[in-house]
Amino acid sequence: MIREYTTISEISGPLVVVQGVSDAAYGELVEIEVGGHTRYGQVLETSEGYAVVQVFEGTHGINLTDTKVRFLGKGLTFGVSPEILGRVFDGIGRPIDGSPAPVPEKELDITGSPINPTARDYPNEFIQTGVSAIDGMNTLVRGQKLPIFSGSGLPHPELAAQIARQARVRGTGEDFAVVFAAMGITFEEANFFLEDFRKRGTLDRTVVFLNLANDPAIERIATPRVALTAAEYLAFDLGMHVLVILTDMTNYCEALREISAARKEVPGRRGYPGYMYTDLATIYERAGRIKGKKGSVTQIPILTMPEDDRTHPVPDLTGYITEGQIFLSRDLHRRGIYPPIDVLQSLSRLMQKGIGKGKTREDHSGVANQLYAAYAKGKEVRELAVVLGESSISELDRKYMEFADRFEEEFIRQGQFENRTIEETLDIGWRLLSMLPRSELKRIKLEMIEKYMPKKAEE
């Protein structure tokens, strides 16, 4: 099935057109031999007589006369086995840690297949991350895809590492693994994660895929897919609970745009291709749980919003696919609050199913709703006070403003190594809510207030 050609007729950006090929398969893996080195590529379009190939490692040095192109008769695959744990691979799954490639148990196509919706099991197991702004307000559950919307210079690596460090399902000691995929991030940022895994001794439960800023950009197209192929194998074949960190999805989308531009496709918003939604969905939807299988794939993709704009196509399309988002705020960060999570702009769509009696605590939903409403009101008043001056706002409004300040200081702010239980988180919430008159607590049921509201300290 291997066919070799030396008939490249056109090179344009990351693409080469190979003439005389009549049977290239769509998506087929291609080897390109340039000056004794082998590069990989993949067929993007195939027709009688020619094939368009995207070259992962870039087209520099390729010429029309003696570059050899071999069609390998298979798609891009990744060889999986339990030995991949603890290993470091490049962006398309070749080991780069100096050890020989693990002996594969089987080769899996990195494109994967969609999970049949009827086979999915609904994610409803609460993951305690120890971060109040997440656990209390935007709860993460097993099998969810919950991205971090960040901006350049914001501490998303710290937060992602903290989540990876602290996340656990309470009362279980089940097998877990972390799959870490870096796309176009700096060496330093990648190293921060690796050091963190190393320090807590979990590197041997981690699979790392590195495509750094100076690695070929087109390779990034494959990186999240290889990583998720590994994650699916660990989860659904080996029964592990896998946390996948994908960073930075914005770089991935830029690579996608580069290819689209090279193919002269009709561009969508900001030059990104019209099919970016579908493309991103084939990545993000590879999270979840499957009925009858033990493991799960939970995704924490990280993306940086250009100019902190959440309507930019990358965060926008991501938000439409993922089950919520953790939104980092530059404003909170400037005020020195870590983690700078803007809870109002954050959301966890699966929260309601993962909280409550038997999962977290019966008052969780009411407390979270009330905190949201009160904080939103407090922030609104704060803006008003800037215009009007504090003296001209009502007493109740002043209380709300104070609430908002204390909420940021006591609830959201916490240390990078501070691991709060959900009870601690909720109790902080109650302590803050006790500042407000009871008639304002419309979102919580009376029984809950009776039961959990801290009694006023004896004067």
Add this chain to the structure above:
Amino acid sequence: MAQVVRGKVARVAGPLVVAKEMQGVKMFEVVRVGSLGLFGEVIRIEGDRAYIQVYEETGGVRPGEEVVGTGELLSVELGPGLVKNIYDGIQRPLEVLWKMGGSFLVRGVEAPSLDRNAKWHFEPKVKIGDEVSEGDILGEVPETSTVIHKIMVPPGIRGKVVDIKSGDFTIEEVVAVIDTGKEKKEIKMYQKWPVRMGRPYRKKIAASEPMITGQRTIDTFFPIVKGGTAAVPGPFGSGKTVIQHQLARWSDADVVVYIGCGERGNEMTDVLIEFPELKDPRTGGPLMDRTVLIANTSNMPVAAREASVFTGIAIAEYFRDMGYNVALMADSTSRWAEAMREISGRLEEMPGEEGYPAYLASRISSFYERAGMIEALGSPERTGSVSVIGAVSPPGGDLSDPVVQATLREVRVFWSLDQQLAFARHFPAIHWLRSYSLYVDRVGEWAKEHVALDWVDNRHEAMRILQQESELQELVRLVGYDALSPHDQLLLETARSLREDFLQQDAFDDIDTYCPLEKQYHMLRNVLHFHHKALEALEAGVDVKDIIALPIREKISRMRFIPPDRLDEIKAIHDEIDAAFETLMKKGGEQV
């Protein structure tokens, strides 16, 4: 039978395959592509070349592989076994595929849409010798606890019944024979219908009966009628899907068709797990017993997403023809439009706005126009309706998006979701000033008869207060709250009460999730009654602060948690308000 068309793959680019040597193939004919036999549909013909949108992932397909025509247009199978089922965009039963192929979807798998082995009990409604024509009900099949499936004479057939059976049959067995004069037509319990064509009916009629959803913002403020159309645009996280789910749960339709079009897999799972557990508010049976699900999630092939909306509406029309009120939810029509855009781009068509094809608007209207209340063909005489509620997901929440604009030209109800409301967790985040319903007056007339005479007046008064609130808020931003007159301060308080105690509704609370019309009416009446009494008190010189501090207001704020069967408690609040003000006025009098 026409000869089977056999051609060869000439080009593959994503979901688009071009095949050559395809003479004789029909536009929109279903074909099988390549050695895997992937499903596709012909969408353009040029000479002997057919352009095919393929409903499955095309990885591995290469030029030279065979393409075989099926001779049939893309169709749905309509018959017993539809309800409770979950299909992909081209009506393949996902549950069966799961059992056949495992947890992940495999390609090229074929499974009949309707179970061929299941036996259904057929009860005839006509006798031998009866003259029947298209649409006539031949018999009935109790399909689920809530849906009686009517077996109708398929369109285009007329004649004399020469045989009619009674008993338990599979859908492949003949239950009736009709002598059309030319031939003896064997009738089975199922029929096929091409999805891109609307099913015939006698005539359309104007609808005026509301579709009751149990959602206060919708029923009271922006109602939809049975046979109506509504759009829910909003940015991500504003609660489109929750609203669609709430309508699928609580609306008083006989049959619900829910299309998950390019959305999340887990959301469909949610429906699948939850609906069998939930009770239908009308019949008490499980909600799943009236629900048909179409799931073409975002990671499933994009061309099948384009088809899924038509598959859904064809099924909806079929139940409409039986005389049922059908509610169809499409979440999200933007993903459907994007699928069109992707295919159009691959066809290298001249793009219109934002890269969408020039026929975007006409495609959208061809979908929404299939909604409506109709008089069905055949006897007995009956009316049925299809109501369509489409979610729209504009990029960045920008309503100037071409899909939103094309949709707004079609629909008569617009529920505009607001991001700021969603941030403050005010759900449903339907913005009361930007939304509209063109059915308000019609529903108002209906409510006069069925709920209360002043239903629509209350609604208008509440809207007026909310409108004034937004004007006053501008003022507050300039001069501060304390500078307002007591009247205005009171108005702001009432508006806040309307927002927090009435408009807001907790979809996840066991009681608040569904609010019957009676309860809605009395809740609103109480809020407004308080306002009227407060105005009187102000006139009498009572301080607005004392009014706002009245403890009865806390009771008003907790009305929504009172179960509907204890409506008396809500009604009683009306008198309690009177009493509270009486005491207040007396106290005020003493102080003076």
